[in-house]
Amino acid sequence: MKNQKETIRKMVSYLNNEERDGGFWLPNIQRPFVWREDQIERLFDSIMREYPISTLLVWRTKSRIRRRKFIDNYRSTLRLTDFYVPEDDKTKLLVLDGQQRLQSLFIGLRGSYEKREMYFDVLSGDLVAPEDIRYKFQFLDAEKAVFPWIKFKDLVFSNELSSRIAKSTIKNAGRDLTEAEEERIEDNVARIAKQFINEELVVYQELDSVDNADAYREDDVVEIFIRANSGGTRLGKSDLLFSLLTSSWEAADEQMEELLDDLNRVGYDFTRDFVLKTCLTLLNKGASYEVKKFRDEGTRQELIDKWEGISSAIRDVRDYLYGKTFIRTDKAMPSYLVLIPLIYFRYHFPEKWGTVRNLDEYLLRTLLSGAFSGTPDNLIDRCAKAISSTGEFDVNEIFGIIREDGRSLELTENTIFGQYYGSKNIHLIFNLWYRHFNYTPAYEDNLPQVDHIFPQSLLRTVKKVNPENGKRNLLRYYQEDRDQLANLMLLTADENGFSGKRDIPPNEWFADKDDAYLDMHLIPRKPELWKLDNYEKFIEEREKLILEKFGYMIQGYKSE
Numbered sequence: 001m002k003n004q005k006e007t008i009r010k011m012v013s014y015l016n017n018e019e020r021d022g023g024f025w026l027p028n029i030q031r032p033f034v035w036r037e038d039q040i041e042r043l044f045d046s047i048m049r050e051y052p053i054s055t056l057l058v059w060r061t062k063s064r065i066r067r068r069k070f071i072d073n074y075r076s077t078l079r080l081t082d083f084y085v086p087e088d089d090k091t092k093l094l095v096l097d098g099q100q101r102l103q104s105l106f107i108g109l110r111g112s113y114e115k116r117e118m119y120f121d122v123l124s125g126d127l128v129a130p131e132d133i134r135y136k137f138q139f140l141d142a143e144k145a146v147f148p149w150i151k152f153k154d155l156v157f158s159n160e161l162s163s164r165i166a167k168s169t170i171k172n173a174g175r176d177l178t179e180a181e182e183e184r185i186e187d188n189v190a191r192i193a194k195q196f197i198n199e200e201l202v203v204y205q206e207l208d209s210v211d212n213a214d215a216y217r218e219d220d221v222v223e224i225f226i227r228a229n230s231g232g233t234r235l236g237k238s239d240l241l242f243s244l245l246t247s248s249w250e251a252a253d254e255q256m257e258e259l260l261d262d263l264n265r266v267g268y269d270f271t272r273d274f275v276l277k278t279c280l281t282l283l284n285k286g287a288s289y290e291v292k293k294f295r296d297e298g299t300r301q302e303l304i305d306k307w308e309g310i311s312s313a314i315r316d317v318r319d320y321l322y323g324k325t326f327i328r329t330d331k332a333m334p335s336y337l338v339l340i341p342l343i344y345f346r347y348h349f350p351e352k353w354g355t356v357r358n359l360d361e362y363l364l365r366t367l368l369s370g371a372f373s374g375t376p377d378n379l380i381d382r383c384a385k386a387i388s389s390t391g392e393f394d395v396n397e398i399f400g401i402i403r404e405d406g407r408s409l410e411l412t413e414n415t416i417f418g419q420y421y422g423s424k425n426i427h428l429i430f431n432l433w434y435r436h437f438n439y440t441p442a443y444e445d446n447l448p449q450v451d452h453i454f455p456q457s458l459l460r461t462v463k464k465v466n467p468e469n470g471k472r473n474l475l476r477y478y479q480e481d482r483d484q485l486a487n488l489m490l491l492t493a494d495e496n497g498f499s500g501k502r503d504i505p506p507n508e509w510f511a512d513k514d515d516a517y518l519d520m521h522l523i524p525r526k527p528e529l530w531k532l533d534n535y536e537k538f539i540e541e542r543e544k545l546i547l548e549k550f551g552y553m554i555q556g557y558k559s560e
Contacts, residue, residue, distance in 0.1 A: 002208060004058075005200035008047070009156055012109045014093075015070045015102065022092035024058070025085060026099055028066040032080060033103045037113050040104040041137040044118070044152070047195050048125070048135035048188075056098030056204035059221050062089050063209070070103055072111030091210050096224065098204070109153050109196075113139045119149040120192075122169055122185045135188075147173050155192050162193040252304070259311045263318050269330040275314065277377075278340050279303055281384050282310055282347045287340070287377040313347035325360060327367075331427035337372040338363065341383040345393040358395040364553060365409045367428055371402050379405045411553050416546065421450060421483035430490045433549065434520070451491045453523075454535055455503040456482050462532065477535070486542045489521045506530040506538075522546055 006014070014020040047053065068083040095102060108118040121136035140149060150169060158165055166189040170182050177185075195201065207216045207224065216224075256272060263270040281287045283302055293299055303310070317339055321327055342362075346353045366372060372379065382401050387393060399409055419426045430450070452459075462476040481487075507530040510523060518525055522545040529538040547554070 002206045003055075004204050004206050006202045006204075007198065007200050008105060008196045008202055009109075011102070011202040012105055015106050015110075016072075018090075021060070022090055024070075024093045024095055024102070025067040026070060026103075027059075027094045027096070028068055028084070030095070030099050033071055033074065033100065035100050035104055037139050039100075040108055040113065040118075041139075042133065043101060043104050044108060044120075044137040045133050045135045047201070048191060050195065053101060053201055053203070054098065056102065056202065057096040057207070057224070058204045059094045059096055059207045059209065059216070060091065060211075061094065061209040061221075062091055064089060065092075065094060067092065067094060070106045072106060073115070074107050074111065074113050076114070093206075096207075096221070108137070109156055116141055118152045119145045120152040120155065120188075121148050122150050122188050123148040123181055125184060125188055125191075147175070155189065156196045162189045165189050255307060255311075259314070262315065264330075266322050267329045268318065268322075268333065270314075270318070270336060274336050277337070277380075278314060278343055279310055281340050281344055281380055282306075282313070284384070284388070287380040287384075310347060313343050313350075316346050316353065317343045320359070321363075325363060326431045327363065327428070328431060329427065332367075332431040334367055334370065334424045334428060335372050337376055337380065338366040340380050341387060341398060342393070344384045345387050348388065349391055349393075352391070352393075356393045359393075362395045362398065364432070365399070365411060366402070368411055368415055368425060368553075369407070369409050371407045371409055379407070413547065413554060416550050416554070417485055417543065419485050420480065421452070421488055426450060426485075426488070429485070429550075433522075434490050448490050448492055450488055452482065453487050453489055453506050453509075454482075454532065454538070455505065457503050458505055458532060459535065462535075484539070486539045486546065489523075505532065507532075522549060 011024075015024045017023045064087040066087060067085050068080060069085060071078065071083060107113055112118075116139040119138055119140045121138070124136040125134055127134070137152065138149070145151065155165060160168070163186075166186040169185055169189065170177060207221060209216045209221070256275065259275065260270055260272065277287050277289070280289075280293060283299065283306070285293050285299060320342075321339070327333060342359070345356065379402065382405070383398055386397055386401060390397070402409055416429065419429050427450075430448075434448070459477040459482045460475065463472045464474050464476040465472050466474045506523075507527065510518065510527070510530055513523075515525065517523075522542060524538060524541040524545065526541075528534060529541060
């Protein structure tokens with residue numbers, strides 16, 4: 001990795017310029033430009049104040065990477081497709097990190113923002129300015145740009161000496177200037193020359209895959225790109241691979257977003273990452289992400305040709321999940337990867353989809369046990385191979401493959417009681433428990449809520465004797481005691497709202513509830529157990545009721 005330096009003026013001239021080592025461009029994976037005009041203006045102020053510009057990351061390559069030009073004249077209505085550049089095998093420099101800064105410099109020095117160019121107040125720069133902006137920049141219409149506002153690109157790209165530029169600016173001010181104002185203009189013009197023309201302030205690290213192809217393979221660059229963009233809006237490997245997938249990027253992107261919108265309209269959270277991994281599996285390319293798979297023209301074309309069938313299979317499994325199982329919300333899906341073997345079966349053997357059996361058991365065990373957690377690519381491939389070989393979705397065979405992979409499917413009492421307030425599987429348990437609850441209300445704020453039966457604030461008041469000083473000042477019930485499953489219930493948003501249960505103790509909350517309500521929530525019917533003094537006995541009795549309800553899925557459980 002080499003460190004390179006350039007002046008801002010030179011760097012801006014290299015953007016979109018093939019004559020300079022192929023030019024600097026943006027890989028298509030880069031997000032659209034999102035900075036507001038005030039952010040651009042602050043960047044220029046920071047440069048004038050001699051604040052450092054963060055190091056950029058650039059990839060020098062000959063790969064046929066889909067790329068686009070930097071935007072010169074920014075408009076909110078522009079289409080990125082207008083800036084695409086044809087793929088080629090020529091040397092090029094792709095900006096992996098630093099797009100927003102470079103794009104801002106390019107707009108300010110070479111283009112415009114919503115048809116307005118950048119101007120600089122040549123009298124700004126007061127050290128005691130009341131605002132946090134010292135050097136004032138602003139995008140203005142030409143007719144509104146009167147002295148002291150000067151078009152900034154004219155100052156940066158002039159070939160005149162800075163002293164002559166200052167004299168010309170003073171002469172054309174349109175009014176008599178004070179000595180202090182003239183000195184300010186001279187200082188500002190000199191500072192512009194220093195910061196934008198003379199000093200090599202732009203530093204970028206260059207990943208060179210042209211002169212040193214073995215040092216940075218495409219997979220390496222993908223990983224570096226992901227890490228470089230780990231802040232802010234996270235970009236996953238799937239984002240970059242999808243950008244390599246097809247030359248008809250916009251069509252593919254629109255189809256992907258349409259699919260995800262449809263899949264998630266009932267409360268799920270399917271992702272592009274999941275869809276691409278599913279595509280690779282269905283096409284028998286293996287579930288793991290590798291750049292070469294998406295660089296292969298045959299794979300790209302096959303995915304395009306079979307997209308309708310693939311998306312249909314994913315939708316059908318989603319419909320089954322929502323309509324015929326206990327899983328009706330993203331909260332109850334700790335891992336979507338368990339669905340890929342199902343989708344594989346539906347895609348390759350659609351005529352048998354309606355006859356498959358024991359899907360509830362498959363979903364229940366794989367989700368609760370976390371069978372597809374960690375790195376399950378090899379497991380997914382083995383499941384797909386078995387389904388392809390037999391033409392069946394044999395749950396017992398799939399379970400055997402999972403166990404052979406060293407993963408447990410056993411459900412024990414701890415599987416149930418190991419769930420606490422906030423744990424990832426708590427809503428999966430409650431989906432099994434409360435099948436009548438609406439997990440997809442019209443408004444997200446109306447989602448059912450997990451609530452403490454004995455309020456935390458109430459339990460914190462219970463103290464035990466401190467053996468060191470004999471005083472009753474130690475908490476009797478710690479977080480794990482308060483947050484355990486047997487002290488939790490599911491309430492509607494109204495029940496748990498401002499005028500609902502909140503911190504009402506159970507002896508008051510359950511006082512007017514009928515037996516059906518108590519049975520639904522598995523509440524022991526003895527009112528004396530609802531009192532704070534009997535919290536531990538309440539937990540003991542409620543655990544028995546919970547075990548009665550979920551005992552059917554716990555290995556070796558026998559009802560008393």
